[in-house]
Amino acid sequence: MYIGKAHRYKIMNGLMRRMRIIIVHGGAWNIPEEDKESHRNSLKEALAAGWSALKGNGRALDAVEEAVVHMENSGVFHAGSGASLNSEQKVELDAAIMTGDLNLGAVAGVSCIKNPISLARYVMENSKHALIVGTGAQIFAKQQGIPLCDPDELVTARERRRFKEGLENEFGTVGAVALDGNGNMAVATSTSGTYKKMAGRVGDSPLVGCGTYADKERGACSATGHGESFMKTVAAKTACDALEKEPDAQTAAEKTLQMILKRTGGKGGFILLRKDGDYGIAFTTPAMARGVMKEGMEAPEVSV
Numbered sequence: 536m537y538i539g540k541a542h543r544y545k546i547m548n549g550l551m552r553r554m555r556i557i558i559v560h561g562g563a564w565n566i567p568e569e570d571k572e573s574h575r576n577s578l579k580e581a582l583a584a585g586w587s588a589l590k591g592n593g594r595a596l597d598a599v600e601e602a603v604v605h606m607e608n609s610g611v612f613h614a615g616s617g618a619s620l621n622s623e624q625k626v627e628l629d630a631a632i633m634t635g636d637l638n639l640g641a642v643a644g645v646s647c648i649k650n651p652i653s654l655a656r657y658v659m660e661n662s663k664h665a666l667i668v669g670t671g672a673q674i675f676a677k678q679q680g681i682p683l684c685d686p687d688e689l690v691t692a693r694e695r696r697r698f699k700e701g702l703e704n705e706f707g708t709v710g711a712v713a714l715d716g717n718g719n720m721a722v723a724t725s726t727s728g729t730y731k732k733m734a735g736r737v738g739d740s741p742l743v744g745c746g747t748y749a750d751k752e753r754g755a756c757s758a759t760g761h762g763e764s765f766m767k768t769v770a771a772k773t774a775c776d777a778l779e780k781e782p783d784a785q786t787a788a789e790k791t792l793q794m795i796l797k798r799t800g801g802k803g804g805f806i807l808l809r810k811d812g813d814y815g816i817a818f819t820t821p822a823m824a825r826g827v828m829k830e831g832m833e834a835p836e837v838s839v
């Protein structure tokens with residue numbers, strides 16, 4: 536039977552409509568036993584928030600923002616209201632959001648913003664720039680009507696105690712990738728960066744291609760782990776490019792992380808989503824908080 540072009544498109548579109556999926560991560564390091572339960576609960580809630588944004592004609596962009604906002608607000612992860620402290624005992628947050636159409640917004644080194652991921656989206660949608668840092672980002676936030684908070688509001692008693700006790704505390708960047716019913720992709724990543732980082736240090740998360748990347752011709756990736764290693768290897772873009780060569784997204788994620796480990800010694804994890812909905816979740820750290828919700832699943836699946 537001959538299938539005309541318009542009909543073929545409808546079939547394709549129909550297939551895409553069945554491919555709705557959202558994947559989240561909450562950092563890839565050594566997650567302490569006492570934190571595992573709260574991680575699992577927050578991942579589930581973030582997936583539920585993202586999934587409800589994907590319903591109907593919902594957009595991947597809204598889904599990744601919703602999921603990440605949820606994790607920023609949870610106080611559980613090292614992002615937003617659960618931020619870890621830098622060497623000066625201050626909070627400096629980085630975030631980036633990107634769509635498969637190569638639209639991008641990012642902020643770095645912000646300290647008075649509860650939801651850096653939403654500010655990154657404002658940068659993408661309401662400015663002619665892609666990345667705004669520090670005071671400039673805060674001025675932009677004010678212009679956009681986003682309330683600034685007292686930087687101390689982002690410092691939890693848990694983080695003060697951990698800083699004092701010098702506890703190994705390197706985990707908790709959050710991220711999400713999603714594909715919606717119309718075949719659009721998006722990615723979002725938000726972090727307070729590495730433990731006791733120098734004031735002014737910016738990691739991979741807000742840097743396009745390093746910690747965050749989306750391209751509808753390949754896929755989308757949010758990374759977590761040793762930022763400097765991910766910058767040197769342009770990790771998220773490299774993982775998306777690997778989708779072209781490897782048979783599946785899991786292999787692409789694993790091989791890219793192995794290459795990074797070999798070339799730089801840096802460890803971490805990826806959530807990697809191929810344009811057709813195939814996905815990979817991989818890490819070279821002892822643990823990674825992660826979860827998935829997709830078409831056909833009754834409830835989100837999470838692991839820590």
Ligand code: ASP
Nearest residue numbers: 708728729738759760762
């Ligand atoms: N990649 C983040 C950074 O280097 C840290 C993390 O993922 O835990 O800023």
